[in-house]
Amino acid sequence: MQPVATTARKKKKQPLRFTATCGFGLEPLVSEEIVQCGGEALATHPGAVSWSGGLETGYRACLWSRFASRILLELTRFDAPTTDALYAQASTILWDDHFTWKSTFAVHTTLVNAAINHSQFASLRVKDAIVDQFRKRFGKRPDVDPLHPDLRFHLHVQGTGAALSLDLSGDSLHRRGYRVDSGEAPLKETLAAAIVRLSGWLDRAGDEPVLLDPMCGSGTLLIEAALMLSDSAPGLLRKTFGFMAWNKHDPQLWDRLVQEAVDRESRGMPAVWPQFIGYDADPKVVAAARKNVIAAGLREVVDIKQRQLARLNSPAPAGCLLTNPPYGERLSEKEAVKYLYRCLGRTFRDQFAGWTLAFFTANPDLAEMTGMQWQERHRLFNGPLKCQLLTGRENTLQEQAIHRWTPASLPAGTPGEDFANRLIKNCEPLLRWAQEEQITCFRVYDADMPEYNLAVDLYEEWVHVQEYAPPASVDPAKAEQRFAQALQVIRAVFDAPRSRLFIKTRKKQKGAQQYQKKEGGGTLHEVREGGCRFLVNFTDYLDTGLFLDHRLTRERLGVLAQGKTFLNLFAYTGTATVYAAMGGATSTTTVDISDAYIARARANLALNGFGGPQHQLVEADCLEWLQRARERYGLIFIDPPTFSNSRHRKLLFDIQKDHPTLLRLAMQRLAKDGLLLFSNNFRKFVLEESLGRDFEVREISDETIPFDFQRNRRIHRCWEFRHRP
Template identity: 40%
Template structure:
C-alpha cells in the first residue's frame, strides 16, 4: 500500500450531469490529471487528498483506488488472475470483506457469479497460506472491493468510502420521493449560487436542498455527518494522525455566523415537521427558516438583494394527474412572475409536459436524473418589470 507522499491514481463516481462539478471540487482540493467520463472522474493525488476528497466532495457518490487490472475473457482466467494478487496487502484474515461486480460487453455476463468467483479466489488464497479465511459481510464489511469488467478487461478497486457518500447521515425522515443529498448539492452548484445571496425553496419537502445549501454557505464538510468509519480507515496503510489532522481542519473551516438568507416552505405541516427534524439533526437550525405555506404565497425577504428560487415540485406520476400538474406548474409560474422579480428561478422536474404550463421562457435546460427518472433543471431569469411570454415549444 501507499506511503503518505506517494501519488495515487483514484476514481470518483457521481450522478449523470454532475461530472464537471465533481471535477472542479477535486481540482480545488489539489487533484491533478483529471479525466472526466460519464458518471466518473479519474484523477491523481496523494493520501491526504484522498482523505480530503472523501470528507469534502459534495457531488461524489464513491471514491475508489484501482490497484489491479488484467484480461479476463473466461472464468478460468478471472480466477487465476485474482489468485495472483497478494491479498495480504489489502485484507487481514480477521477482517470481513465484500466484493461487487459490474460487467459490460464481456464474455462473463453475470455480475453476481463474477463476484462469487472472485470471492472464492481470495478466500482460497488465505486458506492455503494461513489456514484462516476472512469472512464475507455484504452489509457492513471492513474492506469493500469493486470489480469492473469491460470488454473482458478487469479492474479491481478498493472502495475508500463504504456506505455511499450521498447518505450524509443527517436525514432522519424523508417524504415519499426524496431527492438524495448529492443531487441536491449538485442542483445548487449548477445554479451558480454564491453562498451569500438569498436562496428560497417554496416546495421544500424534507429540506434536503436547504440543508445542502446551508452546508455550502457555512463551509461545512458533508463527510462530517458520516455515520461510523469510512472504508479507508480499515486499510493496512491507514494513517490515524493524518486523518485526525484532516478532520480537525474541516471542523475549524466551519463558519458559525450565518452567511446567507435561506428559507423554505411547504403546504403540508407533516412534511415540514420532517424538514425541521432533518435540519435539527444536521445542526443547521440557526441558518434555515421554515414555514407552512402554499407555494402561491411564497415571498422573498424584503431587505435582501435578489437571490435564487430553487425547487423540486411533484412530477405527477399518478395516472390521470395531468390536469392537476398543469395547474400546479401554472401556479408556480404565476408566483415567480409576481413575487420574485429580479431573481433567478430553477425548477427541477421530471415532467416536461407540466413544465410548459410555467409560462416563462427558459434560459437553460440541464439534463439530469432523479433515480431512474429523466429530469431537467430549468432556469428562468425573472427580469424586473418584464413579463416574458411562454416559450415556443
C-alpha cells in the first residue's frame, strides 16, 4: 500500500493591524494618507485611524504621513478589567522577539472610560511584566528610559478592552527634523501641514503664486507648504524612527521606500517656485525661522524678514495670506489681540484685493473683528485649544467715511440761542480747517461764554461734552438748568442723537478719586488721527484716552522719532508711542503706573499693527522706574499729571515739587545727542531755573497749541531739553 502523498500548506500570513494617532479634527486627512499608503479596512475613531496591511504600509505611514502623530503596530488585544490582568496578558508576549535586554524601553498608557483608573500604574504593570520575563528567561533585564528609549510601547485601554502596540514612529512624527530653533508656543508641524492643506492654497498655487505669513513665528506654515508642494516626504529629514531598534525591522524594505521618496522629491520639484514670504515683529523669532528654513533645505525658496504688521503690503496682484496670529490667552493680551485682528482685516482690505485670507485662530469670535466674509470654516485643535481655520476673500468691513458736521441755526427766540450762535460761529472756521487738514477729532467750544461753562469736542460722529464744575458763588440749581439747556442746544445744532452724545462733569479730583471709573458701558470707539488709529472711551473716565490739545505734539514726536529709540513716561494710553512707532522709531518703551492705561496702550499699538519686543510696555511708577533704568534713549516724552496719588502704592506726585527730580533722572536716560520733550497742563507751573543752567532748554508751547485750542492757549506748556555740548 503506497503512502498517501501530503503537501505542506503554507499558512496564510495574517495582515498586521496599525493605528495612526492624530490631533482631533485631522482624522479625515490621515485616512486619505493611509489609503495612499496601501492601508485597508480603515476604521476612524476620535484622534485615531486604524487599518490592516503589511509592514510596508506602516513604514510608508511613518515616512509620508504629514498629519499623524504616531504610527502604532498592534502586538496583541485582550481583556484587562484589572492591572493584574494587564500583567498576566503582557507576560504572554515573547518580548525578546521584539528587542534585547541591552535596549531601553518605555510604556505609555491612555485610558478611555476604563475600569483601570491610573495610567501610570497601568504602564508600571506592563513594564514589570516585560522586565520579569527577561530576568526569568535570561537573567538580565532591559532598562526603562522614559525620555529617550530605544523602543516605545503603547497601551490603550477602553472600558475593559486593551490593545498593546509597538510605537513604530519613536518620537512624534511632528518632529520632522528641520526645527532647530523655535519661538514661543510654536505650531506643531502636523497641525501646520493640515492648515496648509485645508486652506486650499496648494490647489490654487498656479493662480495665487505667493504664500505670505505676516506673523510667521518659527516659519512652520511656510516650510510645510513648500515641502508639500515639492512632494517631499516629511520623514526624509528624520534620522531615527522607533522601528529601527526593533528586532523585526526590515532595513531593505525601509531603504527601498526611502529611495522611492528621494526619487519622488526629485521629480516633484517645481520648475518655477511660488514665492514663500514670512514676516515677524520679533528679530529673535525671525532668526530662529531662518535657521529652520535652512535646515529644511529651503534657503532659496522661503524668505523670512523682520517686519511689523503696520508695514505689511501686497507683493503681488494675487496670492494667499495664511497666518496663525497670537491667541491672547491672558485677558490683557486678548484685548490687544482683538484689535490686532482688526488691523489685519483693515490691511487685508486696503492692500490685498484679489487675495485669499486663511486665518487660524483659537478665538473665532474675535476673528470677526477682521470684517471678513468667511467662505469656509474648519474646526481643529491646537493641543487642548478649540480652534478654527477660516478662509475667505471678501472683506465686508468697509472704511467708514469721515463724518461731516453741518451745524444748523436755531429759530429766533429759542432758549439758548446765544449759545447756539457761538457754537455755529466757532464751527465755521474749525470745520473748514478740519476738512482741509483731514482732522476728525477736535474741540469746537471751551467755556467761551461764562454762563455756559463747558467744553464740546467732536470725535468723528460722536459729541463729547464736559461740564466744568461751577464755582461756589454760582447757584447749583441755576448751573444745572443752564447745563441742561446747553445740552438741548448741542443736540439741536449738531442734530446728534442721544446715542452719540456723551456727557461728563469735570472737577478737580482729590486723592483716589482721579482713578475711579465713572458709570458707563465701557465701549471703546475707534477714531483716526494723523494716519494713526486710537481707541477712545466716552463713558468710563473723565478723559477719553486721547488728549486733543497734544495733537501737534504727537505729530512732532512722530517726525522726530525716525531712527531713534523712544521713551514715553506717564504714557497714559500710549498715543504718543503709536506716533513714534508709526514715524519709524527703532524701539519704544512705554511706562505708566496704571494697568488700565498700559492695557489700552497695548491695544492702541495692536490696532496700528505694532507689537513684539521692540515695543515694551511697563507698568511702574515713573520716578521709581527711572532710578533703576540703565538704557539711553534718543527721544523722550514726558507729560505728567499735575497731581497723582496712587491708591495701590501710596505714592504721591506733585508736578511743581517733583519736576526737577523727574527731569534730572530722565536726562540721565537721554542719549548725548538726544531730545526730551516735557509738557504739563498746570496753569501755575514755574520751571525751576537751575534746569535752564544745567541743560539747553527751549519753551515751544506756542508751536504745540493746535488751531482748535487757540482760544485757550494756556491749555498746556511744552519745553525741549537737550544736553549741553
